[in-house]
Each structure stands twice: as structure tokens, then as C-alpha cells.
Amino acid sequence: MMKKICLMLLMAVTLLCSCSNEPRPTDPGAYKALQELKEKYLSLMYGEWQNEMPREDGQLKSVVNLKLNEDRTFTLVESALTPDDNGEWTSTLEYKSEGTWSLNVVRNDNDELRPILYLKERQEGGTVGRMIDFRNVDNDVLHIDLYPFSELKRVE
Numbered sequence: 008m009m010k011k012i013c014l015m016l017l018m019a020v021t022l023l024c025s026c027s028n029e030p031r032p033t034d035p036g037a038y039k040a041l042q043e044l045k046e047k048y049l050s051l052m053y054g055e056w057q058n059e060m061p062r063e064d065g066q067l068k069s070v071v072n073l074k075l076n077e078d079r080t081f082t083l084v085e086s087a088l089t090p091d092d093n094g095e096w097t098s099t100l101e102y103k104s105e106g107t108w109s110l111n112v113v114r115n116d117n118d119e120l121r122p123i124l125y126l127k128e129r130q131e132g133g134t135v136g137r138m139i140d141f142r143n144v145d146n147d148v149l150h151i152d153l154y155p156f157s158e159l160k161r162v163e
Contacts, residue, residue, distance in 0.1 A: 034114075036120065037112045037113075037114065037120055040112045040120050040122075041110070041111065041112045044110050044112060044122050045110055048110065048143065048144050049110060051144045051145060051146065052075050052110070052144055052149070053075055053076065053077050054074070054075065054161055054162070055072065055073070055074045055075075055161070055162040056072070056073045056074075056075070056149045056159035056160065056161055056162065057070070057071060057072040057073070057159055057160060057162055058070075058071055058156045058158065058159045058160055059071075060155055060156065066089060066090065067087055067088070067089055067099075068087070068088040068089075068096060069085075069086070069087060069088075069155055069156075070084075070085070070086045070087075070088060071083070071084070071085050071086075071153060071156055071159065072084045072086075072162075073149075073153070073159060075108055079107050079108055079109060080105065080106070080107055080108070081105065081106060081107065081108040081126060082103070082104075082105050083103070083104045083105075083126065083128075084101060084102070084103045085101070085102045085103075086098050086100065086101045086102075087099050087100040087101075104126070104128040104129075104130075105128070105129055106126060106127045106128040106129045106134065107126075107127045108124065108125065108126050108127070109124075109125050109127075110122065110123075110124060110125075110141065111123050111124075111125045111138075113138065121140065122140075122141045122142075123138045123139060123140060123141050124138075124139045124140075124141045124151055125137070125138055125139075126139065139151050139152060139153055140152040146161065147160060147161050148160055148161070149161070
């Protein structure tokens with residue numbers, strides 16, 4: 008009888024010790040990589056970033072402006088500009104999206120970790136996620152793959 012009580016007590020203690028309020032990541036490697044990514048880059052991400060690129064014929068220019076706010080909201084404006092009769096660039100096409108953003112880590116097809124900037128765009132009827140490859144950021148340049156741009160410069 009005493010043996011049964013000790014065994015039950017041991018099982019109860021084991022069960023209590025294994026119960027923790029701490030979340031357990033399903034992928035510890037990705038979790039660690041994400042924490043390192045955020046420590047290194049998150050504080051540098053906030054602000055307004057942009058770049059422009061003339062097309063080969065000189066008659067069209069692509070412009071992108073991305074604002075990343077500390078409350079994790081964003082505004083992205085992608086424009087196509089053409090010169091008017093006075094040589095001024097005017098917008099012929101503009102796409103604007105807003106939503107929330109985060110730095111994240113995903114596994115690619117080869118099971119390798121890939122850092123991304125994740126934009127969760129609000130759209131009519133729901134949201135759409137957009138994964139953008141993230142390389143790094145410093146005080147002046149955000150290195151991401153946002154076609155056709157590979158980098159955006161901080162707006163002063």
C-alpha cells in the first residue's frame with residue numbers, strides 16, 4: 008500500500024513539474040533564430056523607407072514607399088510614374104496597402120531558415136499575407152526583396 012502511495016505521489020510531482028506556464032515553441036531552432044533577428048534588427052526597422060527606379064526606356068519610373076510604425080502597422084505605396092509634357096513625373100498607377108507587419112522566420116523547401124518581413128494587408132473581406140525576403144537593415148538602408156527593389160533608403 009505504501010508503495011502505491013509513493014508511486015502516485017511521485018507521478019503527481021512529475022506531472023506538476025512538467026506543467027509550465029512557459030510556451031514551448033514547436034520549432035526551437037526557428038524560435039531562437041527569430042529572437043536573434045528581432046534583437047539585432049527590430050529597433051532599426053521603424054521609419055519610412057523608399058526607392059525609385061527608372062525603366063530602361065526612360066518613360067516610366069517605379070517608386071515604392073514603405074512606412075513601418077512602432078505599433079507594428081504599415082503603409083505601402085507602390086507607384087508607376089510617367090513624365091508629363093513639362094517633364095514632371097506624374098502617377099499613372101498607384102497601389103496602396105495598409106495592415107500590420109512583423110519580422111519572422113520560415114523554413115524553405117530545403118528546410119533552411121529564411122528571414123522575412125511579413126506584411127498582413129487589410130483588404131475588403133479579410134486580410135492577405137505577403138512574405139518579403141529580408142536580408143538586413145542599418146540606419147540608412149533596408150535590404151529586402153520587394154520587386155523590383157532589393158533595397159529601400161530611409162526617408163529623412
